[in-house]
Structure formats: structure tokens, C-alpha cells
Amino acid sequence: MLLVFKFTRINKINLPPSPPRLPIIGNYLQLGTLPHRSFQSLSQKYGPLILLHLGQLRVLVVSSADMAKEIMQTHDTVFASRPCLTSTKTLLYGCKDIAFACYGDTWRQKKKLCVIELLSQKRVQSVQFIREEEAVALVDKIRQATISSDGCCTVNLSEMLLGTANSIISRCIFGKKYDGDGCRFGELGRKIMTQVSDFSIGDLFPLLGWVDVLTGQIKKFKATFEEMNDFFDSVIVEHKMSRRDSNKKDFLDILLQLQNDGLSEFDLTQNDLKALLMDMFLGGSDTTSTTVEWAMAELAKNPAIMKKAQEEVRRIVGNKSKIEDSDIDQMDYLKCVVKETLRMHPAAPLLAPRETTSSVKLRGYDIPDKTLVYVNAWAIQRDPEFWERPKEFLPERFENNKVNFNGQYFQFIPFGSGRRKCPGMAFGLASTEYMVANLLYWFDWKIPTNGTSLQDIDMTEKFGITVNKKVPLCLQPIPYNNFVE
Template identity: 55%
Template sequence: MGGLLLPQFFNVLWREVFFHPLLVSVSFSASFVSLLFLFICRIGSSGVKLNLPPSPPRLPLIGNLHQLGSLPHRSLRALAHKYGPDLMLLYLGQVPALVVSSAGMVREMVKNHDIAISNRPRNIAPSAILYDGNDVGFAPYGEHWKQARKISVVELLSVKRVQEFQRMRDEEVTAMVDRIQSACVNRSTINIGETLIAVANNIVSRCALGKTFMEADGRSRMGELTREMMVLFGAFSFGDFFPGLKWMDVVSGLSGRLKTTSRKMDEFLDQVIEEHKANSVEKKDFVDILLQVQNQKDEKLGSGLTQQDIKGILADMFVAGTDTTSTVMEWLMAELVRNPEVMKKAQEEVRRVVGKKSNIDVEDINQMGYLKCVIKESLRLHPSLPLLVPRQTSESIQLGGFHIPAETTVFVNAWAIQRDPTLWDRPEEFIPERFENSDIDFKGQDFQFSPFGTGRRGCPGMTFGITVNESVIANLLYWFDWKLPGGVLAKDLDMTEAHSLTVFKKLPFHLLPIPYNCSP
């Protein structure tokens, strides 16, 4: 359900099916056979009564799809309040979906059933673009996923490895600061969203591939491919909700777009990998590390690591590391602008710690306790994936006293839990101080605060992402003061959400940077 927008569903259905003359008779016949089959199945199973979680009323064929709206995390919280505050069962087309909306149920799910709910649904876009499950984030649970995750955690995303990438990260952050300084000369505003997407993409590209692959016109080749992938991840797929209607993805054009983007990504990564193989200069980006692991044939960690596996892991880094990271930072800057007293307090801390130095290092950031609270509070209010990445049950389980069938998609509404008034004081307000002198963290053990997920399928790139956030935001707060252009008041800043793979700010966000003079 990554980017499900109900208007997309009906627009595609109406345009491509109801008015497609060659498909009317075929669709009618298929629908008749499907309804007959469902009727027979219902008769055969009418004697079985399972204690399923509560469900809202649903419509024929589409089930509860019509109730999701354009912002599913908000619609699902409203439905949960009415039908199932802890657990709620929906039917998204032909797909049963469990919505978990309480920290207590997340705790029970992870503590008692983590393996049983560690699978992923086989959605169309991730399968097509991420090498049919040869990645980490969307791969089905099993031995292949265990080895791929182990490689990612141990070899690519450990605390030690993230620290080794500091030079690359610092160089890209410095380049971002220089670009903003250039805008200051003409007192030009900057698009915060575009600025943060660019720096996030460049950091991931440098760490993963060794360079940014900037074109002559200033565009990043990898950035363009990443944007294409994110659009497709957010597109409506008939096959995801109506497996028997997967052929309609061909009619709508989605299958063709997926094939084109997948081919371009494949050719690009093949070229990058071959260049790394041919270049004997000692480097330490993700490609080099994965090739070294691949050559360790006698060690279990590298056993069976194919070129497809390497490409799947690399593609994962861009899907998980670019859009999600930049989205978190954009919401954070928006909240700081809307809360000038928080902005002032955070800037005072950053500038006090850094002093008159020309750069901000890890030791400096480790002393910025309030900045870390600001990042936590932004993640609480604005998790980039409000429903996390969906899981799937591999077997039937008992959860909260209810029967959960096998092959049920599981959504954790982290956004709703992180705004639960029974868990948080004044939950709709931006109050970083709530994390001062608090042990609550986002590492997956505090189930009321899990923006990166929990259990076996928690995000392995959490340390990498947080490190990027801290570095970029600290530099933005140190080097510049920030003002809204055109006399716009902070309280009037539009915070409307838009939903695709992530939930991002709907309207472009421009700010006027003013250079900070750190001289005495």
C-alpha cells in the first residue's frame, strides 16, 4: 500500500477498462467466473467461524479500498478509533490486511510472533525494480534474506563503517553549504526540499558507488533513476490488490514503465560494478566492499553472493536512503521555522559547541543533546513511512485473542501510535524537551516510538540515516539563520501532507538563508 491513492485506482479503472472496447466482453466474462468461484468458496467454508479482528463494512470487489483516502495513515487511525483501536482487519481488494494501532499490540506481535510476521508481501513494483527479492528491505523472509541483511549490517551499515564514510559525508555537506552561500550573495530563496534531496542523494551515491555521477547540466544520473523508482513505488498496481487482474497493469502502462526503469537501473549498476572491478585503486565504497565479500568464497558470509544480489542491495540503499532521509529533514526544518523558540535554542547549542571552527565533526555532534531531541521529536510527528514497510504472516497466528490468517498483510500505524494521547503528553505539538532526560529511543525496543520499525525487519540503515540527519541539520543551523520569504508568518506555513512511498510536504518549501557571522 506504499503509495495507494484511491483516485488513482478509479481513474485507471475507468479510463483503461470501462472504456477499452477490446476488454469489455473479456472483463465481463472474467468477473462472472470470479464471482461464481467466490460464491462456491463461500458455500464450502460457511461452516467455519473464526474469531477475526473487527472490520469496517466493506464493498463488493474493492473491499475497504474506498476507505483509505489520499492519506491512509490518517484514515486508518480514524477507522481504528471506531472499529478496532488495537487491531483491525481490512480487505484491500482481495488482500486481507491487519492494521496494528497500539504499542501494546506491537509489543505482543514482536515478542511472540516476530518470525511469523517477518515476511514481505510480493508487491509488483519492488519485485520488478529490486531484482525480484534479491535485496534486503523488500525480500521475503528466508536464508537469502538473512545472509543479505547480515552483509548489510556487518559490512556496510555498522557504526564503525558509517564512521569510515565521514570524509565523503562531510565533503557533500560542505558542498551543500557552499551552494547555499552562493544563493545568499543575491539574497535568493532556496527550495529546502530540493536542496535536501540533492545532498541526501549525493551522500548515498558517494558512499555506495564512489561518486555522484553528476551530468553536465548539474543533474545526478543516480538521482534521476532514484526519482523514477520512487514514483513507480507510489503508483497504483492492480496486481497488488487483485492478483487475478495483474494483466491490467499492462493495459494501464505500469508494467512497461517498470520494465524501462528496471532496465536502466540494471544497465547503470552493471556499468558501475564493472568499472570497480577494472579499477585497482584502493577505495572503500559499498561496491568495493560487496565485491570483496563476493570473493570470500570460503566464508559463509560471502557464499553465493551474485551480481544480482549486489545490485539489489545497492538499489535498496537509494530507495531507503534518499527519499526517506530527505523527507525527515524537510519536515524537521519546517517544524523549526514554525517553532522559532526551538530553532533559537537548537542554534545556540550548535554554535556554542562548534565555536569558531570551520567544520563540524562527530565529536561536536555528540555534544549536541538538544539537537538529538529535535530530531527525535520530528521523527515522532513525521515518520517518513507512517505505516512502516508492510509485513506478511507466513502462518496463522493468535494476536490479541484474535485469529490472524496466513498471508495477511500487516501494517503498523507508527504515525498513530506516536501521536497516541495515552502515551504522549500534548501529542500533536512539537516539543523536543519531552526527550530530555528520557530513555525512549528509536532503536526498536520502545514500541511507542518506532519510526524505523522493530524486530527482525527493522531498518538496518538507521545509524546511517540518523548520522546524515545530524550532520546536515547541524550545518544548516550553524552556518545560516533562516527566514520565510515574502512576509509569510511562521504560524501560516502550510504543513499539508502528500502520500507516495513516503509522506512528504505537499507544497514546495522555500526559505531565505542569511549567513551567520561567527566572528567575535
């Protein structure tokens, strides 16, 4: 009788609503090619908290601001860990990085090290000269293209923005640029951001991990990892052999010194070091270029908004030969443009996945231990309950609006919130705002005159941890002539 009672209680667990699923594979086919959009559709039908079954993997999808607050604030500790999937385990040194490390003391120590040495406000300001120099290089590259084509050229802005973001972050981390001249550093970074979001058969069915070897997925992950790992090894050797100016230490110099002197709060192994390098590069490159890419695409589609932003930038900068940090601080409308871009096009629309560290009760539902959790920031930031005309690009909505992306307003969480909030927010914003300001100051931008209308600009997304444009953004730059040589 007692056994029957226990069995009955166990089976009365109250799970969140779940869409109908197929045998064995469960809801896997319902992910689609753009999961953030598929999840939004499912949430509109089944509610803001739904449980999907991907093979044997339980996935909780959160699609409302109040439920996001429950997870990132009320029960933050329970939801603060990360799943160690086949892709992240293979590509990120066994999840020894910050973004995908399990929650615990070692993760806290690594995060503290990176925040202090690379991502603090003081450090962000100290590398402003790098942002300035790379912005000048970008502007010169675009201007040379217009000169060589008698002013009637079209530039692949997506490609140029990725190159500039790569140069900024690689100089901050390694002390020099590594893109170009046959180096595939930037290309590898974007490939990793795509592959790290892939599920493998072993993730869905743990006993069938060997299938990933037969399909070649493990080989694909390892090939990408080994190429990036070889690059890191060569850069580390180069740093160890060179005598560097103690006043101009980059992030790698600092890590190597901490490793040699044993001054870090944890045992900083070679793989730990390379995992941190991977995080800093991936977090500071692809996300920045993607945000600027979407901002320029939306501005090109909305000429009146672009004109308003340009007028502000040009009024504040005047005839100076370069844009200064103090100028950016005064550009209120530009900041609204960036905010609206982050609202409509968060670089990581599902944020980084979380994993429960224990079972927990959430709004009356039982959430089991080891449940993978996606917070759909993309859907939350388009919720009509909080946002009027949510599908329209309207920077004015942020004028005289206290809502910010600092993690305190859960209807606007492009950088997440709580313990796993993105630590590189200040670093990424500084580069994003500075790049957009320079593009708007030095050039007018037009849609190529090939019969394309504003409505025809392809805004199709390409999914990965970061979601960039599937079709590169190609625009016609017209140099602004009110500048000092």
C-alpha cells in the same frame, strides 16, 4: 453430521473488526491519498487492530503500541516476512533485496553482509569525512546563492537536501557522486520510493494481473527499473575496469570482491548485487533528506525552538571552521529536535509492510496466513495515551526521557523493531544530525517575505514508502558571520 460439524468450526474463525466494504473492491476507496491518516481515522472508530479487504487481499492495520509489541516482539517470527507485490517484484529484482525479501536464511545472510560492510558503527565513523565534505558543499552552495542575490535570496531547501543526501550515499556505495551533469540517479530513487508503494490490479485480484499490462502500470514500473538497472550496469563495468586503492574501497568494491572470490555465505548473483545496491541507496538517501526537510520545516514554524537549537549548536562549536563528531555528541537539544521530528514525521509512516508466514492468534483474534500487515507508526507516535499534546512539535518532551527509537519502546518506532528493524539506523542518524547541525550553525533562517506567516507554511504530505513535503521547503538563509574562513 461430521461434515456439518467441521464446516461450522471453520466458519467460526474470529477475525479482527472490519469496516463496511463495497462489493468486489472491498475497502480500497477508504485508503485515501494518505493511507496513514486514513488508517488512523478507521482505527479510532473500529479499534487498534482492524482487517481491511482490498479486493481479494487481506490487510491487517495495527495502530497501538501494545499491538505493535505483540507483532514485532511476541510473534515476531510469524510477522517477519514481506509481501512480494507487483511493484516490489518488478522494481527490486524479484524482491532479492533486504527490505522486501521473504524471511529466511538468504535474507539473514544478505542483511549480515550489509550491516558489517556498510552499516556498522565502525563503518559509519569511517565515512565521516564524506559527510563533512558534502556538508561543506551544501553550505557553500547556499552561501553562494546569498552572495549572488545580495543576501535576499530564497533557496529550495528540499531540492538541496535531496542532492546532498544522494551525494553522501553514492560516494559511500560507489566511491563518487553521480547526481548532476544529466544523471537522474536521485530523481529515479525518489520515483522508485513512490512507485514501490503502489498496489496493482494483480495484487488485489491475482487472476486479473493481465489488466496491469493493458493499463500501462507494468510498463511504467519496467521503464523506471530499466533506467536504474542500466545505471547500475554501467557503474559495475566502470568499477571492474578501474584499478582502485585497496584502502579506499566503497561498498560496491567489497561486493564485487566477495562475488569474485566466492567468499559470501550465499551465491551472490549479479541481480542480488544490484538489489543490495538499490536498497542501500534508497534507504540512505530519500529517508535522510525527508527527515532533515521536516526538521527544518518544523523549526521554521517554531522560531523559539530554532533559536534554542542554534544557540546550543553555536555554543558548542564556537569559532571552529567545521563541526566535528565530538560536537554532535554534546548537542543534546539537537538530538531532541531530531527525535521529535521522527516522532511527528517518521520517514516511512507505515513502516514497510509485513506478511504473516502462518496463521496466528492475536489478542483473541484469528489472523490468517498470507495476511499483509501495516504497522501505523505515524498514528502510534501521535497516540495521546503516550504523548502529551501529540500534534505539537515539542522537542523538550525528550529531555530527561528514556524513551528512544531503538526498537524497545513501541510507542516510538520510526525505524521499526524486531527482526525487520531498519539496519541503517546509525548511518541515517549520523547524516541527519550532521546536516541539521550545519544548517543551524552557518545560517539563520527566515520565512520568505511574501506575506507568508508561520502558520501558512504548507505541511501537506506526499505519500510513498517515504512521506515527504508535497510543496518544497523554500526558506531565506542569512549567513552567520561568526566563522573562520
